[in-house]
Amino acid sequence: MTVAETARLRLRRLTLDDAAFVFELANDPDWIRYIGDRGIRDLDGARSYLTKGPLDMYARLGFGLYAVELKADGAAIGICGLIKRESLPDVDIGFAFLARYRGRGYAREAAEATLAQGQQAYGLRRILAIVSPDNDRSIRLLEGLGFACEGPVKLAGDGKKTSLYVHQS
Helix, strand or coil: CCCEEEECCEEEEECCCHHHHHHHHHCHHHHHHCCCCCCCCCHHHHHHHHHHHHHHHHHHHCCCCCEEEEEECCCCEEEEEECCCCCCCCCCEEEECHHHHHHCCHHHHHHHHHHHHHHHHCCCCCCEECCCCCCCCHHHHHHHHHEEEEECCCCCCCCCCEEEEEEEE
């Protein structure tokens, strides 16, 4: 199900058929470094991640992380979407892209569509983002989208240093 489109991209709900793509993405060294090791070691692990994460969130809240595809050929290149975490007071935006598609403006394009969808479809006026303080590319993207850093935040069950960014409309 398509949830948003841009000039070059289509954002759609993830399905269990995306297990191979999610396996590749979640095992990218930058995913592990900046997002964390989710323990996805095979396709069954990817399906479990999808079931317990995005698919569950769609059922409960109507939104979640979406597959980002190129309109030109339908290739899945990343994920971007809205997440509601127990440890944060508001919804946050998340994104990750396969290394071969980084640096082309796709993350910005997908994030802009996601912010617009959150505001228009769900009435969200305040959207958060969490980012590793050393993830310069993601920080530049968030700041370019109008997010402002509020400082460090500690997420439940996560020992990593994380910075909290806020976008208000």
